[in-house]
Amino acid sequence: MSEIKVLIVDDEVEFAEALAERLELRGFQLETVDCGRDGLAALSTGALPDVILLDLKMPDMSGFEVLVEVKEKHPSIEVIMLTGHGAVSGGIDSMERGAFDFIMKPVDLDELMEKIKLAYDKRSSTD
């Protein structure tokens, strides 16, 4: 299995970087950006990620807005939403808008990796 490319879009830079580093240690290929615009920009420049971890609450663009745009332009990229704990409804809404799944913060790493792999499998099967 080639490295799964993951883009983390979260305004909590410390959180995103730590998570990225931990995932890298586990064989994932990571990139992080701290806002929705940068996230969308990243999609137009370099190689496309397989899975995006997208925070729901961000100051410039909300996770929903980024999600909608991502799914419009790159429907094959799977998006996993990062939501605040208890914000189940936000997660469900995201899935209705095309997100693959959602996971609540603080994130359980094993659960997250499991979801990333499932998302990647789905993307691979639809390619």
Next chain:
Amino acid sequence: MSNYFSKFNHVISNFLDGVDKGENYKHFRLMLYGAMFIIFFVPLLLATGLSSLEHKKLLAVREQEQLKASVEGAQKTIGAFIHELQSVVRFVSREYSYEELLDQNNASELFAHLKNQYPGFVDFGVIGPSGIQKVYAGPFRLEGYDYSEQDWYTKVLVRQLYISDVFMGYRKLPHFVIAVSNKLPGNEEYWVLRLSIDYETLQNYVATVSTSAIQDIFLVNNKGLLQTRSNIFGEILEPCPFYTHYKQGETIANVDEYKGIKYLRSYVQINDSPWMVVMLKESYMHGENWSSFRFRLRMIFFGCTVLALVVIVQLVNTITNRLREADEKQNQALTEAQFTNKFASIGRLAAGVAHEINNPLAIIDQKAGLMTDLLEFSEEFDHKGKLTKSVESILDAVQRCKVITHRLLGFARRMDVTFEHIDISDLLREVLGFLEQEALYNRIRFELSFAEDLPMVFSDRGQLQQIFLNIINNAIDAIGKDGLITLSADLHDEENIDVNIQDTGPGMSSEIVKRIFDPFFTTKELGKGTGLGLSITYGLAQKLGGNITVESKVGEGTIFTVRLPINDTRKEGNFNE
């Protein structure tokens, strides 16, 4: 109608606004009683009293008029009889001359004829100008009697016609006399024709005008002596106690009392006689009929009063109770709203705090996780083991914080009504999480016993949390210090599960148990409980399609049983109504 009632309610509620509502209800109740009594009794008393008085007055006038009419009838009848007797005496004195009557045979024959016609005639006498009785026809031997000194003789000479009172006289028998004087031809001297009539004749005549409607009728002379027998006052020539001087021609009627009986008395003078006819009738106003009528009237009044009292008491109770209920409902609604608002505020606050903490917590979590990863992939170095343990401790602490934020968010979510499948044992553990610190400080233990394979219930998590939080909180309050709360859940039947919350508190009497879910009922100290917690809890359980029952024994403790439907088919939309 309900509008009027609510307006009335509003006015009364304003009146009742005060510190001590119980006292105000008492005053209101008394005021209402007073008003009702006045509204009912004043018209009833006036109607009964006035109609009774008017009736009495009318009856009295009618009765007097009737008796007056009767006595005037009697006056005319007896007057006609006396007039007839006078005519007989006058006729004899005109038809026969003094000389003819001086013949004893003529006199005896004439008297025999008269006696035959009028059996009441006792005797017959012709008195000469000197006042000596010249001729006598009758049963006594009265020839030669000298009447010149007698009062009646003087009167007959003056008046020409004279009717005497009933008296005993020489005959020693009660009788009266009719006499006429006639002038002797050729000189100024007078002779007198005298007829004595037995008083029985008069008595019998009076008897004929008596009726059963009256109690007594008799004649009385102007000296107040009875001239005929009286049923009430006795024999003739006895004094009549009711004797009153009268005016000629006037009929009098008034009420007199004799031997404890009230009589209506009417009397009138009989023309050309020394007698007055008197009638007595027992006064209806003072008789049994009137008493019986008054008794019946009083009974009707009393009956109406009793009926009215019952109605008034019922009405006042109903009005006061409805008012109290409406007041309580209003207060309950207000306090419930406050209670709900308070919960909502706490919920929002908790959610806010949880979200704010969550982000830094996620950073700590990931950083500590990264540290663990780095330590794991790094070579051995000094204090690596200690560092690893420290990072693990940080991760443990993060885990505890996650549980706390999880609870806070769970608590906040209760305000959003959503139905979901809930594991009751998980939910109860979650609720205990909120209370375990307090329980720990008070040395209260929890024991959990959940049936295996307990089905999930389709219900609202927040509402259920609130229900159990309230009940368990109450159990902790009831125990105070040192005790045990046992939570158990099992299947009641195919459709319901039972959750039992048993405490080792002091228990409650059956009177308290009966009222435990009443709004504003509290056994807590003043100011410590609103008395609404269990009432709201009960309401919530009902809204969720379940119910709550209580068993308690003083000195042993209390068991609250919350019964919940497993599959509530109601939708969220319906629930929010």
